[in-house]
Amino acid sequence: MADRIMIALDNVSKIYGSGQHAITALKDVNLHVPQGDIHGVIGLSGAGKSTLIRCVNLLERPTTGHVSVDDQELTALDRATLNRARHGIGMIFQHFNLLTSRTVFDNVALPLELMRMDKNTIRERVQPLLDLTGLADKADSYPAELSGGQKQRVAIARALASRPKVLLCDEATSALDPQTTSSILGLLEDINRRLGLTILLITHEMEVVKSICHRVSLISDGELVEEAEVGDFFTSPRTHLARRFINDFLEIEPPQSLLDHLQNDPTPGSHPVLRLAYSGDEISTPLISRLARACDIDISILEAKVESIRHRTLGLMIAELVGPPEKTREALAYLEDHDLTVEVLGHVRRHD
Amino acid sequence: MSDAMIELILSSTLDTLYMVGISGLISALAGIPLGVLLYVTRPRQFLALPILNHLLGVITNIGRSIPFIILMVAIIPFTRMIVGSSIGLNAAVVPLTIAAIPFVARLVEGALNEISPGLIEAAQSMGATPWQIIMKVLLPEARGGIITGLTITVVTLVSYSAMAGAVGGGGLGDLGIRYGYNRFEPTIMLITVAILVVMVQGFQSLGDYLVRRSDHK
Ligand SMILES: Nc1ncnc2c1ncn2[C@@H]1O[C@H](COP(=O)(O)OP(=O)(O)O)[C@@H](O)[C@H]1O
Ligand SMILES: [Mg+2]
Numbered sequence: 125m126a127d128r129i130m131i132a133l134d135n136v137s138k139i140y141g142s143g144q145h146a147i148t149a150l151k152d153v154n155l156h157v158p159q160g161d162i163h164g165v166i167g168l169s170g171a172g173k174s175t176l177i178r179c180v181n182l183l184e185r186p187t188t189g190h191v192s193v194d195d196q197e198l199t200a201l202d203r204a205t206l207n208r209a210r211h212g213i214g215m216i217f218q219h220f221n222l223l224t225s226r227t228v229f230d231n232v233a234l235p236l237e238l239m240r241m242d243k244n245t246i247r248e249r250v251q252p253l254l255d256l257t258g259l260a261d262k263a264d265s266y267p268a269e270l271s272g273g274q275k276q277r278v279a280i281a282r283a284l285a286s287r288p289k290v291l292l293c294d295e296a297t298s299a300l301d302p303q304t305t306s307s308i309l310g311l312l313e314d315i316n317r318r319l320g321l322t323i324l325l326i327t328h329e330m331e332v333v334k335s336i337c338h339r340v341s342l343i344s345d346g347e348l349v350e351e352a353e354v355g356d357f358f359t360s361p362r363t364h365l366a367r368r369f370i371n372d373f374l375e376i377e378p379p380q381s382l383l384d385h386l387q388n389d390p391t392p393g394s395h396p397v398l399r400l401a402y403s404g405d406e407i408s409t410p411l412i413s414r415l416a417r418a419c420d421i422d423i424s425i426l427e428a429k430v431e432s433i434r435h436r437t438l439g440l441m442i443a444e445l446v447g448p449p450e451k452t453r454e455a456l457a458y459l460e461d462h463d464l465t466v467e468v469l470g471h472v473r474r475h476d
Numbered sequence: 477m478s479d480a481m482i483e484l485i486l487s488s489t490l491d492t493l494y495m496v497g498i499s500g501l502i503s504a505l506a507g508i509p510l511g512v513l514l515y516v517t518r519p520r521q522f523l524a525l526p527i528l529n530h531l532l533g534v535i536t537n538i539g540r541s542i543p544f545i546i547l548m549v550a551i552i553p554f555t556r557m558i559v560g561s562s563i564g565l566n567a568a569v570v571p572l573t574i575a576a577i578p579f580v581a582r583l584v585e586g587a588l589n590e591i592s593p594g595l596i597e598a599a600q601s602m603g604a605t606p607w608q609i610i611m612k613v614l615l616p617e618a619r620g621g622i623i624t625g626l627t628i629t630v631v632t633l634v635s636y637s638a639m640a641g642a643v644g645g646g647g648l649g650d651l652g653i654r655y656g657y658n659r660f661e662p663t664i665m666l667i668t669v670a671i672l673v674v675m676v677q678g679f680q681s682l683g684d685y686l687v688r689r690s691d692h693k
Contacts, residue, residue, distance in 0.1 A: 181601055210603035221598035224693045225616040235602040237612065266692035286602070 129192075130290055130322040131157040131180060136189030138175050138346075149175040150186070151346045157339075159289075162316050162323040164333040164354075166369065167343035173326035176343065177294050180324060181213045182206060194289050211239055214283030218295035220275040222267040222282075229254070229263040232281045239286060253281040257311065273304035280311060284319075291315070293325035297332060309335045330373035334358070334433050342366050355436040359403035360465045367467070376427050376440045378469060386470035394471040396452055397426075400441045401465040411462065412443075419455040421447030444472065477663070484651065485664075489671055491565055492647040495637040499572035500630050506573075507580025507629075508622065510536070512610055514581060515588040522596060523606050539578035544636050547571050548643065568645030572636055580629050587621025588614055619690045627683025631676050638672065648672055 138150040149172045157163040167173050178184040179191060182198050191198045196209055222231050232253055236246045254260045257277040267275055276296060283291060293312070297305040313336045315321055327333065333340050333354060340357050342350040342365060350363050361367045371377060378386070378397060386397065402411070416423050427442040445452040459466050514536065516522060517529040542550070548571040552562045559566040591614065599613045615622070638649025648668050656665025 183597060183600060207603035207605060210601060213601070215598070215601040217594060217598065219592070219594055221592065221594040223595060223613065223617060225619060225690070234599075234612065238599075238602055238604050238608050268693055282602075292601075 128159045129156045130159040130161075130194060131155070131163075131324055132190075132192040133176075133179065134190045134192075136176075136179055136186045136191060138172075138179060138184060139187045149346050150179065153179075153189070153346075153348055155341060155348060155351075157322055157324055159322050160316070160320050161338050162313070162325070162336050164337035164340040165324070165326045165343055165348075166328065166330065166333055166340060167326075169328060171343045172346040173328070173343055174294055175346075177292050177324060177326045180290075180292055181210055181215060211235070211286040212288050213290045213292060214286065214288040215292040215294070216276065216279045216283050216296045218298045220267070220272075220279045220299075222275055222278055224267055227264050227266055228259055228270070228278050231267070231278055232285050235282060235286045249285060250281075253284055256284075256315075257281040271304070272300050273307060276300065276304075276308050277311065280308075280315070284315065284321075289322060291321050291323045293323065295327060296325065298327070298329070302331075305331070306335065312336060330369055334373070334431075338434075342369070355403065355434050355438075358431070358433050358438050359401055359436070370440075374429050374431060374440055376429050376442060378426060378442050382426060382472060385472045387472070388470055390449065390471045391473065394473045395444050395446050396456070396471055397442065397444050397469045398456075398459075399467040399469055400439075400443060400459065402439045402441075402463075403436055411464075415455055415458055419447070419451050419458060421445055421451045421455055442469070446474070481664070485667060485671070488646065488648050488651040488668075489675075491645075492634065492637050492641070492649070492672075492675070494565055495568050495572060495640065495645065495647055496630060496633045498569045499576055499637075500626070500633055502569075502573045503576030503580050503629065503633075504626055507577045508584050508615075510577065510581035511584025511588065512614065514585045515614070516606065516610065522600065522609060536578040536581055539574070540582065542575075544571070544575050544639060547575055548640060563644035565646050568637065568640035568647070572633055572640055575636065576629055576633055579632065580625060583625030583628060584618070584622055587618040587625055590621055591617045620687045620693075623683055623686045623690065627680060627687075630679045630683070634672060634676055634679070 133153050133155040136150055136153040137148070140147045140149055153176060165173055165176060175184055179186050180193065182191065186199065189199070193209065193213055198206060198209055201209060223234065226234065229250055232250045233246045236249055241249075254263055257280055259274065259277055259281060262270065262274060267278065270278065291312075296312075297308050300308060309332060312323060316323055316336075325332065325337070337354050340352060340354050341348045342363065344365050350357070350361070350366050357366065358370055361370055382397065387394070390396070412423055412425070424444040424446055425441060426444060429440045431438045431440075445455050447455070456466060456468075510532065514529065514532055517525040517532070519526045519529070551571055551574060555567050555570040556562050558570050561567050595613055595617060596609055599609045604612065637645070637647055638652070641647035641649035642653045644650075648671060652665055652668035655661045656668060
């Protein structure tokens, strides 16, 4: 059971338009999300995130490839069967998409009306959802009377009404302020735990990935370029783009005064400047001072930051190794031996 | 003013209300579905039927571009076929209705345009059928805009009905022309105009009230 695949995209490509104006929004995407996982897809604006998530419930039909949800191949279904399958897939959106003409209660009831349930059953289903999402006192309010966070809660309750096994979130917190974002993310995590719901979310914010995702895929120009467990993604990113996301998120960049003097190749009298990422146990050992002693060099720490990500600790540091070339080479080897991610940013000459 | 005159004014008022009421009702019943069809069959909409959409668009535009006075005369054979006569109240209702249907349709289409496409998408993600999207999303969400459109239509019908009445239909327009203009009785003319003003005000206020009641934006 543990590894049953809930969402499967196989060789999915999507091309908008045709001929000269064709835009390839997804290129041969393969994505498998096991039951109960919270899987994030992160990427820059225009990378194809929305297209990808809309391909899961066929709001957008892939040009080629197969989509399966809960072992049912959606790309092979006729209209009516697809509509029935969609009852098993909830979706929430960046701009909530609530019906302004309906109260909170009636918005949550909508998917059940679409399934032609009777009034009593609907009432029995909606009430607990309003409780779960903290909206019990808002049942008779209209969306216009609610804050953004409350609107997204209504949308979540609505998405859960048909008791789906999968929840799709298209930038669900991008229109919310940071406090509201974390409360909505908390709610999603709670739902994932309590209901065992599989969640696929797309976002351009690392904060979202960091707070609730188990696994993450990185999308760039319509291609999934990296996929990893979230702790691994933060500690040992494999692509340049992933590193950029992480650095922007952790706001760790060498100081400008240093960047100005950074050169690509070592010259006599220059020292390497490193970006070190370390995670897990390394952090608790006094690695830096041991390194200094073992290799007999000086280490000048320019920037450092420690983050806790999914019960793991991630340390990031920008440091200059000061010593003769053979000693700094030895130090680099030492660091790599200790499972640190080391990136040489360049070399600087000390001018003091 | 004689009792007969008062009675004439009263019955003319009822005649106008009759013409506006019947043509308003039928044009709403036909114009709303036509407006919905114009919207949902657009390219890239959920019932995209580009050829039908284009055809309906052309027909609607033709209907809207013919001046009412010409339409009224042009369709006399059709009117005769429907109500058996080309003069009288019912004969006036036919061209009024024909003129109002495309008018209503375009106003309804405009009201639907105001709905965020995200709502349709959300409904589709819940497995809504096209019919359910129309009945549960489009029409309720556009209710305010549709009522506004119908109010504009009714007010327009009041003035068109005066035109229709003048060529043998009856109603306040007919009264105004016959007594106010032909026999030069300025009092009658003034009363006629006053009643029309009050009528238009009344319809507009009723429309505004209904819009306010259905608007939760
Ligand atoms: N309906 C559409 N028609 C044409 N091009 C589209 C459509 N939707 C998205 N695109 C294009 O596909 C690319 C990916 O868009 P999207 O999936 O919305 O990216 P993201 O959500 O990551 O910002 C963009 O270049 C966008 O312009
Ligand atoms: Mg997007």
